[in-house]
Amino acid sequence: MTLIKSISGIRGTIGGTEDNALTPIDIVKYTAAYADCIITTENKKVVVGRDARISGFMVNQLVCGTLISKGIDVVDLDLSTTPTVEMAVVKENAAGGIILTASHNPKQWNALKLLNSQGEFISEEIGNQIIKKVQDADFEFNDVDTLGSYKLESGYIDWHIEEILKLSLVDSSVIRKKNFTVVVDAVNSTGGIAVPQLLKKLGVANVIEIYCDPTGKFPHNPEPLPEHLTDLSAEVVRNNADLGIIVDPDVDRLAFVNENGDVFGEEYTLVAVADYVLSQSKGNTVSNLSSTRALRDVTEKHGGIYHASAVGEVNVVKMMKETNAVIGGEGNGGIILPELHYGRDALVGIALFLTHLAKKNRPISHLKASYPNYIISKNKIQLTSEIDVDLILDRLKEKYKNQPINTVDGVKIEFDMEWVHLRKSNTEPIIRIYAEGNTKSVADSLVKKIKSDIKELTS
Secondary structure, X not given: OOEEEEOOEEEEEEOOOEOOEEOHHHHHHHHHHHHHHHOOOOOOEEEEEEOOOOOHHHHHHHHHHHHHHOOOEEEEEEEOOHHHHHHHHHHOOOOEEEEEOOOOXXXXXXXXXXXXXXXXXXXXXXXXXXXHHHHOOOOOOOOXXXXXXXXXXXXXXXXXXXXXXXXXXXXXXXXXHHOOEEEXXXXXXXXXXXXXXXXXXXXXXXXXXXOOOOOOOOOOOOOOOHHHOHHHHHHHHHOOOOEEEEEOOOOOOEEEEOOOOOEOOOHHHHHHHHHHHHHHOOOEEEEEOOOOOHHHHHHHHOOOOEEEEOOOHHHHHHHHHHHOEEEEEXXXXXXXXXXXXOOOOHHHHHHHHHHHHHHHOOOHHHHHHOOXXXXXXXXXXXXXXXXXXXXXXXXXXXXXXXXXXXXXXXXXXXXXXXXXXEEEOOOOOEEEEEEEEOOHHHHHHHHHHHHHHHHHHHO
């Protein structure tokens, strides 16, 4: 039983007891608090959408009912994607939006991702106000004459796709000429609705769907990591496909499989898309501190400046605006194209990547080989009450004080072309330890060394 309150929203496991999991009581409390903190007298509209996970319908009913009880007019997109909801908030001129998804987490999880009127994640300040309102149990609900309204709105995924097709950077004609065969794994969530539809609109000749039935019954761990892509890889090889595509349950993360069944690598999703965007439109880029160095290399190749932000989409977006970046995102396969909207969007990532691949006129494995070769080792340490994370990080900073250190988010230590980044997760009770080197053994050795340091510092 877990309930996590963070910059990423309110996330927890379904079932259990109040304030220890994402129970119906918690859902109502946090929705009501969000309404009080985001709604103005002039604008009482909120857009709601959900992924296909099993608890989604139940959570949706509670959220929509609570918003109506606060006098809010609800526009319910029902089964949708995170980027679609983000764009719909702006199109609807709404005061905010709520996306019901736990992203990459397994089926027992769900969450309320909270948006402002720009269709972007709420600030830390607003998030803290919401948490305080819940802690104070400061709630009041409307009488029967001032209840909000409800409207079920279908068609927003279609509109989202049409907006992508209008982008000058997306060239469906060159994609159509390649006669691509593409295998799609949507982990039985809403990507199964959106991704095949997008591919057909882009002119992909043959779309092979696996796990595209939006039942919420995830066939494997839904996080698009290499160890979870075995079925997709096998289908790509079996069907002689040009590539495989996988998205997470709410379609804001994107990863690819090469024509030979090898994993392209979620870290390189942003690298490849940025390479294409920068070749067409010069400018700067942003990713978070835990993302591959390859983005910096590609950015500098095109004459741009790379910037690193704290982990979290809201932090990446903030820095993208500050540096006027033309493309950005996160190394977890998140693509943010400001020309469309300031949110991670796997759908626009697919369109840009396929345009890039078609114009390069080479197999996807050759495209991957053209980029600097770095390997990230991703590890974690489960948190317990005995672990003082801040003390550990302070001691590591002292130990490596002669190395370049970034403390914007946790501690990132650079060793020539290698680095290691330690930080507390926003969404799980763990410390994440990421390290990068030019081979897996180098990255793994760096992680092993840091873990040994932590053990020594805590003994």
